[in-house]
Amino acid sequence: xxxxxxxxxxxxxxVLPLMAAPICVLLGNGRAAYTLALLVSIxxxxxxxxxxxxxxxxxxxxxxxxxxxxxxxxxxRVDVFSGFVLTFVSGIGAAVLLYAPMSVRxxxxxxxxxxxxxxxLLCLTGLLGMCVTGDLFNVFVFLEISSLSSYALxxxxxxxxxxxxxFQYLILGSIGATFILIGIGLLYQMTGAxxxxxxxxxxxxxxxxxxxxxxxxxxxxxxxIKMAVFPVHTWLPNAYTYAxxxxxxxxxxxxxKVSVYVFVRLIYGIISPGFAFNFLPLDTELMFFSLAGxxxxxxxxxxxxxxxxxxxYSSVAQVGYMLLGxxxxxxxxxxxxxxHMFNHALIKGGLFMVVGCFVLRLGSVQMSDWKGAxxxxxxxxTAWVIGGLGLxxxxxxxxxxxxxxxxxxxxxxxxxxxxxLMLVSSLLAVVxxxxxxxxxxxxxxxxxxxxxxxxxxxxxxxxxxxxGGTLVFGVWTTYxxxxxxxxxxxxxxxxx
Amino acid sequence: MTLETIAGLYNYWMVIFLMMTGFYIVLxxxxxxxxxxxxxxxxxxxxxxxxxxxxxxNGTAPIIPPAIVEAQKSAHESHAGAAAGGVAExxxGVAExxxGVAExxxxVAExxxGxxxxxxxxxDIVYSNPLPSVLMLTAIxxxxxxxxxALALVVRIREDYGTVxxxxxxxxxxxx
Numbered sequence: 001x002x003x004x005x006x007x008x009x010x011x012x013x014x015v016l017p018l019m020a021a022p023i024c025v026l027l028g029n030g031r032a033a034y035t036l037a038l039l040v041s042i043x044x045x046x047x048x049x050x051x052x053x054x055x056x057x058x059x060x061x062x063x064x065x066x067x068x069x070x071x072x073x074x075x076x077r078v079d080v081f082s083g084f085v086l087t088f089v090s091g092i093g094a095a096v097l098l099y100a101p102m103s104v105r106x107x108x109x110x111x112x113x114x115x116x117x118x119x120x121l122l123c124l125t126g127l128l129g130m131c132v133t134g135d136l137f138n139v140f141v142f143l144e145i146s147s148l149s150s151y152a153l154x155x156x157x158x159x160x161x162x163x164x165x166x167f168q169y170l171i172l173g174s175i176g177a178t179f180i181l182i183g184i185g186l187l188y189q190m191t192g193a194x195x196x197x198x199x200x201x202x203x204x205x206x207x208x209x210x211x212x213x214x215x216x217x218x219x220x221x222x223x224x225i226k227m228a229v230f231p232v233h234t235w236l237p238n239a240y241t242y243a244x245x246x247x248x249x250x251x252x253x254x255x256x257k258v259s260v261y262v263f264v265r266l267i268y269g270i271i272s273p274g275f276a277f278n279f280l281p282l283d284t285e286l287m288f289f290s291l292a293g294x295x296x297x298x299x300x301x302x303x304x305x306x307x308x309x310x311x312x313y314s315s316v317a318q319v320g321y322m323l324l325g326x327x328x329x330x331x332x333x334x335x336x337x338x339x340h341m342f343n344h345a346l347i348k349g350g351l352f353m354v355v356g357c358f359v360l361r362l363g364s365v366q367m368s369d370w371k372g373a374x375x376x377x378x379x380x381x382t383a384w385v386i387g388g389l390g391l392x393x394x395x396x397x398x399x400x401x402x403x404x405x406x407x408x409x410x411x412x413x414x415x416x417x418x419x420x421l422m423l424v425s426s427l428l429a430v431v432x433x434x435x436x437x438x439x440x441x442x443x444x445x446x447x448x449x450x451x452x453x454x455x456x457x458x459x460x461x462x463x464x465x466x467x468g469g470t471l472v473f474g475v476w477t478t479y480x481x482x483x484x485x486x487x488x489x490x491x492x493x494x495x496x
Numbered sequence: 497m498t499l500e501t502i503a504g505l506y507n508y509w510m511v512i513f514l515m516m517t518g519f520y521i522v523l524x525x526x527x528x529x530x531x532x533x534x535x536x537x538x539x540x541x542x543x544x545x546x547x548x549x550x551x552x553x554n555g556t557a558p559i560i561p562p563a564i565v566e567a568q569k570s571a572h573e574s575h576a577g578a579a580a581g582g583v584a585e586x587x588x589g590v591a592e593x594x595x596g597v598a599e600x601x602x603x604v605a606e607x608x609x610g611x612x613x614x615x616x617x618x619x620d621i622v623y624s625n626p627l628p629s630v631l632m633l634t635a636i637x638x639x640x641x642x643x644x645x646a647l648a649l650v651v652r653i654r655e656d657y658g659t660v661x662x663x664x665x666x667x668x669x670x671x672x
Contacts, residue, residue: 004509137631148645155649160656164665166648171522174535174642181542181635188628189549 006050007358010063010076013047013086014129015042021121030113034101034146037117039096041124048090048128052083056486062134066317070134070195072344076194077134078256081487083377085131088342089254090126092349092466096250099462103356107244108156120250123149125179127258136184137194139262143180146258146466147173150251159232165238172225172235179222187270196270207279216271220282223266226259230293230324233316241365248308252315253349257341260322264338268491275339285326291421292400298428302435308365310432311351314391317425318344321406324422328409331488336405339484343390343398343473350466351387352402353435354380355446357455362448367436374443375438376452379460381440385465387431390470393426397474401481507548514541526662528653532646539639543632550628558623 005012020040024033055061055078062437078086097120098354108116126146130139151173154164188194190211191202203212221232228236236256240248267276277283294317301313322344325337355365357380362369390397393404403426410419454460473480510615514537521534650660658667 137634141634144641148638148641151645151649155652160653161669163649163652163656167528167646167653170642170646170649171531171535174646175519175522175538178539178542182545185542185546185549185628326621
């Protein structure tokens, strides 16, 4: 029995949340739907951990859907890299659900609770599916599942701007997804295959016929929209700002990371880095846009008075660090980029949870309303400080590990001006984190803050789970940087 | 590029035309519903792109013609018949019977050859690639879901703002 389950983990990971979502709708009751969603998300987390463990010990797991072997059937494929991403996405999915009920009760009308949990599970399904599948068209389908459900989730926000933000995201997101679809089509036209390994084996790596170039361009631009890379990030600040707190936690921590994952797969798994970085100048372009994004978005974050919007701009900047690591194409640089996906998911998830706690007690995300809240809500405010330190990249936090790896590899390559720019950009993060810390601890309490009480334990515990995680993984890196390094080696070794 | 290749790429020109039309509408139109429709046209152009690439010159729909199915079936049956004949011959061991069976076997063989010919002809039929069309079924479903969700959002925006004009909405937001 255990063996039977064990050999089907890859599909269980998708089927469980996908089937649970309509059951949530049928249950029609917020509390029951919540219990089911929590159970399922914990189960998917267990599946992911087991598969990551197996991938680490025995190598890549292949699973032929419906026993149709590739190239005819869809193949699911879990290696160290996808196992790593699966684990933290499903882990954060479960942690956010643990945190959710009080915040959801506060921000979403009771009649929509069961629909919220159903949509949440669908979003989780899509994100996990993008990581687990080895079939390019399947990536598109799962991308759309996760995108469509996240548009719906964002539109649940309290203000009337939420549907507008969701709409703007929908337009840009659909353009991105359609670009990806065009790219997949052109690659299929060239290779006659949809399986990623098959395409990689058949696509020319030395010089590109124009169709391959165009396909690659469409895929890159489409994924850049989904990753919110600097010039096409415009959907992100509004979407994160107006979504309900719980949704922002989940989407900010996972959704862009999964798109980064697909992008890494595209470059390292399908179109070799030699083609992308030597034949085409994608590495210089990525580096330029990531640095521009880091600076412009961090500067924009400094000027925000809406704290959610501030963190959203900071997310745009952090995606820049990940892309910087990817564009380096060295084992250290790539593992820095990969581990930053994980670290940033922990940090940003944690920080948005802190914001959710404040929203519950103060009812606002404006900096002026947070004045002096550090005195009445010390634990929540302390979590902000720790998460903020992680975001800046102070030693002993997770953020330091990834920035250290990135810096090391930049020095290895001898680009010290970029290293200087990276250090300067961390100072920008100091500025915006400090503005909030100053407001929380050193300003005269506002009326709301003076009457506020500490956030409930049900929300504080998951918050500290993630925030504590940034401290744990800042010191003990076997399971973060260690796995990321193994994943990077495998990705670089695979490239033909 | 000769005139013939330009004409031969007719479908692709249409794809590009539709794609650009849709893309332009999405980017330029300030009316929310018009941008949804633009997005729709943009997605439709991709359906056409996929279906075009699946088409093989002189290719027919990938359905096996009924005549060939028949031929294959009878070929299969005659094989079974021949085997039965063999058993009969073995079992009887009588000369006349054996001759009869042999005669019967010859007929079967002839019949089999005919079937083989038909099957051989089947190899000459060129089929179009069905896979891109099947992929597009999924993409059409995705497109419908996107349009439905977008229109639902427009309804909610209209309820809250009383307009579907993007500039007017932004003005209202600034006015707050």
